Amino acid sequence: MTDSNNTWENLPEPSPEAALENLREAYTNKVLPLELYTKFNELHARQLTSADFATTPLIMVTGQYSTGKTTFINYLLGRSYPGERIGPEPTTDNFTLITKGDEDQLLPGSTLVVDKKERYGGLAEFGNAFLRNFVCSKCNSKVLENLTIIDTPGIVNVEDYMHGRGYEMEKVIKWFAIRADRIVFFFDTHKFDFGDEFVNVARSLGRHIKKLRIVMNKADSVQEQDLIRAHGALMWYLTKIIKASEVPRVFVGSFWEEPLKKNEKRDYFEAEKLDLLEDIRSLPRYVILRTINDVIERTRLLKVHTYVLAYIHKHLPSRLANRAKRKNELLQNMAHIYKRVQEVFNLPDGDFPPIEEMQAKLSNIDVNRIPPFRSKLMHRLDEFLFLDLPDIISQVPKASETVSGGAFDGNVGPFHKTALIEALEGTRKIRLTRWPVVRYKKEYDQVFETLDPINGKVHGDVAREEMIKSRLSNNLLGRIFLLADVDKDGQLDIEEFALCMYLIRIKLEGKDLPETLPYELIPPSQRSAFKDLFE
Known part of the structure; x- marks a missing residue:
């Protein structure tokens, strides 16, 4: 007779990979059919592939040129990466995706775009001018076993330089921001330059406020009073641009492995550095929850999209000649459609995209391709939301892999040679005196x-x-x-x-x-x- 206790003990521990595979399977079977039927993938977002359910978190490092972005990445890795360029002028011309490799090598980014196993196929929309400036840096660093990093060109405000790129950088940054698990936005404490490109980038990042972390770098070389002024000025300006209900966390210090230029605020700067490293170190624990949340938001948008299309289809005339005109009239009255859909199906306000956005999307669909409502497909979508998702969320492990190696093992800089989570105990002692x-x-x-x-x-x-x-x-x-x-x-x-x-x-x-x-x-x-x- 089988011992039931032993049976339970032998069950495998839940893993992020298993939970995400179950999410992918449920999406494919119960969400994707409605996406395809309602042309959602053509109008709103491309179809998700297996690569979109990856467990490795992505961190994007961005900011103005010469703020220490690439140097910070080297600090994290504990080494330089293939293809890096550092200098006082705009030097990082490329978007560089830094991933784990057994050997160091630099590959054209187009190889990732065409690889269906990767999640970067959508970058093809930015054209050859961008793809010529997109590279993949394979780097043999332990840090990259549980983390992928995207290094970005420095934000500039020189008109000729901006036009010389041949692509709109803020749109590419927006693309990565949507898919990133953490966005680290660098500033040089000595100087802020808030030009047009900066404003456009900052506004796009402001839509991802929970992912966003602000870094005031090189703070060890300014006087305390100047540092306070700089912090206040930065937060005032960002608040005006981003217009978010909450302010992102700001980390102040010197984020590289070199000694501090001034030692007066050493304890404070080291505590800030440890906090930022711990924030990044723990990302693998939360990537699965971010993926689940992204799919939930996508599914809710799909539901709104489906009901709006169903309303339009129901109110189209039978005569083909009059359909296009009637469709345009209905689109102009989108506010009324939103109100009716919300009342009938009891959908929350937050699920509805801006009216202008929905009008623009639906204006591109052929009136004769607008499908009628199919309750069977909507029923399967509801099964996904109310039955499958709670079960998948229950499978999420309470703990998973964390980032290690490089700065996270304390092998560089002033950290102890212990895991970062243990080093934080030292931070707590520092704070006792502050x-x-x-x-x-x-x-x-x-x-x-x-x-x-x-x-x-x-x-x-x-x-x-x-x-x-x-x-x-x-x-x-x-x-x-x-x-x-x-x-x-x-x-x-x-x-x-x-x-x-x-x-x-x-x-x-x-x-x-x-x-x-x-x-x-x-x-x-x-x-x-x-x-x-x-x-």
């Missing part, structure tokens, strides 16, 4: 003493009188008090009061309050009680 409140604590301590503390503490009612001077709402002040009252005794000691005033300050500066108090904000005298929770 309580952000210290900068203002002398000012807050003076206010605290005017409140006549009893046994070193002030009651919440007493603190309230000082807090309401900020003119923040009672609700916000209540949240701030709960965060600052770390030991939850309804009173504030001198450190907790300083923390309270600091939280009010950052809220008045327009920043969000944390849901829970992060470790670095906990008053130093109380950190030992929370140590186990953060390790």
Whole structure:
């Protein structure tokens, strides 16, 4: 008789490859038939292939020329890659895809475009002028076992240089941004140049805000006051261009293996570097969730596309001669079609693309090729969304491979020779000495003493009188008090009061309050009680 416990123990662990293969199979059987029937692949997005369900994450490194993009990639790899070019002027003319190879070699990118096993076939649309500037760098680096990198030409604002490319760089960057798992956008802290090409690129990247990471590089060679000004100026300008509801994470430092030019802020710069490396290092864990999310968004768009086409088909006249005119009339009334489809099928607003975009797409379809609604195909699509997807998501392993080698093993720069996740423990110790409140604590301590503390503490009612001077709402002040009252005794000691005033300050500066108090904000005298929770 078989031992049931042993049977369960012998079951293989879920893997990213298995989950993505199941996703590919479900897409092919239940989503693709409706895509083909409704001409979705001709109008919105090409058909997905096996290469689109790859488990290796893609990171795109972009930014203005001479900001340290290629040097940063070399730092990650722990070596230079074939075909690299570094210099003070625009040097990286090519889009260079850096992948794992047993031997170093440089290949024309066109070999990837025609290879159906790869996911780069869509780049053919940018023509020969682009393909002549697209290369594949095969590099024998351990880092590339679980990561693929795309190095991009530097953004320039010289009109003649831009036209000399022969292709629109921002459109190519947009193509890669859609498919990338992380976008690292480099800036030189010394100088910002916000020309037309930069604005176009920044706006296209702003649509992928959750993938976007901003790097202020070469920050070790400027004074602290200049660094603060530069950070503020950059964020102000990016906010105006991107117009996103959230601000991407900004990493400040010197992102290469050379010693810092100024050592005053060494702890801070090293902590920033470790944070960025950990962000990239963990990408393989999340690539499968990104792929699933992309397919879900695609499927929801397909559903909208199908219902809109069905509405148009239903309202076309039977006489062929009048159909084209009627189709144009219906397209002009797309807002009404959206409203009716949303009401009848209870679809969320976010699933509908901009009206102008849908009008432009559907204007290209022959009126006689607009298909009628087929409930059987829609039923299979719903099966995919409501039955197959939950099952596939349950197969996603909680942990998977991470990036290792190069900078991630601490073989270069000032890192310890341990895995990065262990090195982060050292970062935590660095942060223990950097309580952000210290900068203002002398000012807050003076206010605290005017409140006549009893046994070193002030009651919440007493603190309230000082807090309401900020003119923040009672609700916000209540949240701030709960965060600052770390030991939850309804009173504030001198450190907790300083923390309270600091939280009010950052809220008045327009920043969000944390849901829970992060470790670095906990008053130093109380950190030992929370140590186990953060390790």
